[in-house]
Amino acid sequence: MNRAELESLVRIHQARIYRYARYLGCDPALAEDVVQETFLAAFRSGKIPETDVAAQAAWLRGIARNMFLRQCRRSRTSPVLADSSLLDQAESAWAAKFLRGGDGFDYVEALRECLGELAPPERLVIEQRYAQKTPRTEMARQAGMTENGVKSLLRRIRAALADCIRRRLKLEQA
Amino acid sequence: MQDHDFNDRLIHVLLCEEIGGEAAPDLAPRIIARAFPRRKAPWRIAAAAAVAATLALAAWAVLHRQPAGYPPPSVTGSCEIAGANEPARGAVLKANEAVVLSLGGYCRVVMAPGSVLMIEGEPRAEQVFLQRGEVTCEVDRAVGAFSVRTEAGAVSVTGTRFIVRLIEPKGDVEMSGKQMFVSVMVGAVLMSGAWGTAVLSAGEEATLPEGGVVTGIFCESGKDVVAVKVEGDTKATLYVFGEALAEAVKKVQVHYYSLVKVTWKPDGERRALVAIQGLDAEKEGEVTGKIVAKAGGRWMDVKPEAGPTERYTPRWIGGKDGGLDKEMLAKMAERRMGDKVKVKWTYDEHKRVVELTLLEAAGAEKPAEGKAEAPKEE
Numbered sequence: 001m002n003r004a005e006l007e008s009l010v011r012i013h014q015a016r017i018y019r020y021a022r023y024l025g026c027d028p029a030l031a032e033d034v035v036q037e038t039f040l041a042a043f044r045s046g047k048i049p050e051t052d053v054a055a056q057a058a059w060l061r062g063i064a065r066n067m068f069l070r071q072c073r074r075s076r077t078s079p080v081l082a083d084s085s086l087l088d089q090a091e092s093a094w095a096a097k098f099l100r101g102g103d104g105f106d107y108v109e110a111l112r113e114c115l116g117e118l119a120p121p122e123r124l125v126i127e128q129r130y131a132q133k134t135p136r137t138e139m140a141r142q143a144g145m146t147e148n149g150v151k152s153l154l155r156r157i158r159a160a161l162a163d164c165i166r167r168r169l170k171l172e173q174a
Numbered sequence: 175m176q177d178h179d180f181n182d183r184l185i186h187v188l189l190c191e192e193i194g195g196e197a198a199p200d201l202a203p204r205i206i207a208r209a210f211p212r213r214k215a216p217w218r219i220a221a222a223a224a225v226a227a228t229l230a231l232a233a234w235a236v237l238h239r240q241p242a243g244y245p246p247p248s249v250t251g252s253c254e255i256a257g258a259n260e261p262a263r264g265a266v267l268k269a270n271e272a273v274v275l276s277l278g279g280y281c282r283v284v285m286a287p288g289s290v291l292m293i294e295g296e297p298r299a300e301q302v303f304l305q306r307g308e309v310t311c312e313v314d315r316a317v318g319a320f321s322v323r324t325e326a327g328a329v330s331v332t333g334t335r336f337i338v339r340l341i342e343p344k345g346d347v348e349m350s351g352k353q354m355f356v357s358v359m360v361g362a363v364l365m366s367g368a369w370g371t372a373v374l375s376a377g378e379e380a381t382l383p384e385g386g387v388v389t390g391i392f393c394e395s396g397k398d399v400v401a402v403k404v405e406g407d408t409k410a411t412l413y414v415f416g417e418a419l420a421e422a423v424k425k426v427q428v429h430y431y432s433l434v435k436v437t438w439k440p441d442g443e444r445r446a447l448v449a450i451q452g453l454d455a456e457k458e459g460e461v462t463g464k465i466v467a468k469a470g471g472r473w474m475d476v477k478p479e480a481g482p483t484e485r486y487t488p489r490w491i492g493g494k495d496g497g498l499d500k501e502m503l504a505k506m507a508e509r510r511m512g513d514k515v516k517v518k519w520t521y522d523e524h525k526r527v528v529e530l531t532l533l534e535a536a537g538a539e540k541p542a543e544g545k546a547e548a549p550k551e552e
Contacts, residue, residue: 003210010202018198022187028196035198039205093180111188130193132315138362138375158185165185 001043009048009056010039016057016104017064024068024090033071038064054099061091106169114164122157129154244297245279253285257292266292269307277302280317284310286339294323304354308339315361326354327382328366335359336374341381353440355381385439389453391482392434395427400447402436413438415447426452432484458520462533464512471507472498476517486517489526505530512536 021031251273258265269285277300289307298318321330339355357379390404401410433453463478488502518529
């Protein structure tokens with residue numbers, strides 16, 4: 001693989017692999033490491049599938065998963081998913097829910113629409129947590145709740161979003 | 175792990191991207207650079223030596239370069255700039271009046287008059303090192319990171335408004351070690367330092383570090399203050415104490431240069447003693463070392479090969495003809511400066527010699543008797 005081919009491969013897939021690494025449990029810094037090591041391993045292997053983008057993405061996700069496990073072992077951290085059977089389940093869920101035969105574009109679009117449908121109080125909670133990066137402890141203090149209460153609330157909102165996305169994608173298919 | 179857990183994780187990651195601005199960075203240049211490293215040909219090595227001086231100059235320029243379109247640091251107001259001709263990274267700014275330092279277009283740092291700071295950090299991870307005074311910082315959300323570093327710790331944020339003031343030690347001897355005062359107006363900040371980490375939210379303020387425990391050498395004491403020097407420090411630190419701790423201080427004041435553990439808390443800008451404990455309070459022991467000072471037979475200072483010099487006196491014998499152990503007084507008087515001795519001791523307010531053995535006599539060196547001040551007779 002020459003320089004131009006590698007660059008093209010990286011530019012097509014880096015955002016997907018970064019997102020996948022975050023999904024597996026990497027923090028942003030670790031995700032960056034995993035992405036770099038994934039493409040370097042792919043480059044050194046010299047056998048990139050020349051089929052389609054989806055096949056390349058699946059192959060790169062396989063490498064990323066191994067890199068993730070290796071980094072976890074190296075740093076002696078054990079995130080929830082640092083187990084190969086759970087990683088298999090994670091990959092199945094990713095392929096079934098997120099990709100659905102595509103590259104996740106539809107899913108992200110549906111999420112954007114569903115965010116617009118959230119009730120104002122729920123939208124505020126999401127803004128506080130994700131946009132303002134307010135710690136859960138602070139959110140709990142402001143809302144007069146326990147930290148676990150805030151955690152559950154966020155989880156419920158995310159579940160509602162997932163449900164909304166599923167309905168939207170079904171409607172579109174129909 | 176259930177199916178809905180993966181779903182939840184997926185939505186969480188997408189929300190981080192969509193709302194939190196945590197999209198994937200462009201890693202292509204780094205990956206390409208690692209995959210195709212530039213190889214050095216022999217002639218290049220020779221050429222590298224020839225252009226080393228040029229590179230050193232270039233390094234300075236690189237340190238001060240910003241990515242295309244990224245705003246360089248700028249200053250509004252009167253200030254002195256050291257280390258550079260302009261407010262670039264590495265420059266030290268001293269504010270003559272209230273000065274506004276703008277970093278990366280998303281951080282505004284208002285320096286109080288007299289404050290001194292160094293511009294550090296890098297694009298989208300701006301940082302200043304506050305050396306003196308106070309800064310009020312306003313950071314736009316979701317653009318980049320920002321932190322204020324001080325000798326007392328660091329304050330990191332992603333979008334908020336807060337004040338950091340460095341509290342200076344006062345007096346000839348280091349009075350308190352540096353502390354920082356942080357007050358948050360909007361959002362939340364993460365504070366970190368050798369003392370740990372803490373999160374401070376809007377409306378809250380704190381002075382850190384709040385206190386601590388140190389082990390050091392007891393240097394001297396006054397009516398309401400003790401001086402303890404921690405290994406590695408250049409100066410002793412003073413700890414003030416009230417009447418309640420006078421007895422505890424007296425107990426550890428066996429002789430100077432004994433090891434003590436001090437627990438303290440801030441008291442304004444000073445350190446207040448909470449507890450003090452002598453660590454040399456073993457009941458008995460043995461030491462081998464050289465005599466480095468003595469006063470007749472009444473006391474001698476022995477310097478072991480490792481560890482601090484300590485003072486030893488004869489035991490106190492009570493009764494009608496009570497006084498210091500006469501036999502030991504005579505033995506200690508015989509010893510000379512520089513003699514290598516083995517001392518067996520017991521502890522009774524002082525370290526008292528119960529057995530003294532000469533291991534190696536010093537040369538013709540005369541003892542400096544009477545030069546040092548003798549302890550009071552008990």
